[in-house]
Amino acid sequence: MKKFKIEFKWAVIMSIIFLAWMTLEKQLGFHDEKIKWQIAFTMLIILPNFLLYYLALSDKKKNYYNGVMNWRQGFISGVVLSFIVVFFSPITQFITHEFISPNYFDKLIAYSVESKKLTLADAQNYFNLTAYIWQSISGGLSFGVVIGAIVAYILKPKEQVSTNKSK
Structure with missing residues (x-):
């Protein structure tokens, strides 16, 4: 476990940031009167998540791999x-x-049915805690692997270019 102590620390930080983001969404009305814009606002969390992955892998590079x-x-x-x-x-x-x-799913179901995007049954099947847990698992893995690969590429050692020119 000590080998992954840094990753564990950053996973806790990322979870807290996620909860803060959800609180922000709620406070700004994206779980209520602005619910139709919620998906667009939620996508903005990609920016802080990218930064958090960068900070986490930088921490790993500096404090575990000695730079x-x-x-x-x-x-x-x-x-x-x-x-x-x-x-x-x-x-x-x-x-x-x-x-x-706590009323997020009810409001999202009502919006989806009123706007004729989904039937009531489809909305109830899609917007519930179990479905969102599975979406967060699959989305978290795919997003994390892709962002991890990109950030690892950014942080890898730069290849040294030889400036020695022989005549």
Whole structure:
């Protein structure tokens, strides 16, 4: 476990940031009167998540690999981080939908049916805690692996270009 202490720390930070983001969405009305814009606003969380992955892998590079981390090491760290975040996702989804925004699903179902996007049965099947937990698991893994790979590439050592020109 000590090998992945940094990833665990950052997964906790990311989970707290997620809950803060959900609180912000709720406070700004995206779980109520602005619900039709909620999906667009939620997509903005990609920006802080990218930054958090960058900070997490930078922390790993500096404090575990002594400033030299290759792409593979960074990618593995990003994947491990993703799995730990996904492990916490049922808890963060529960907190979000039971405490932060307990009427969210009812309002989203009502909006989807009123706007004729879904039938009542389809909306109820799609917008519920179980479905959102599974979506957060699959989305968290795919997003985390891709972002981890990108950030690992950014943080890998730069290849040295030879400036020695022989005549």
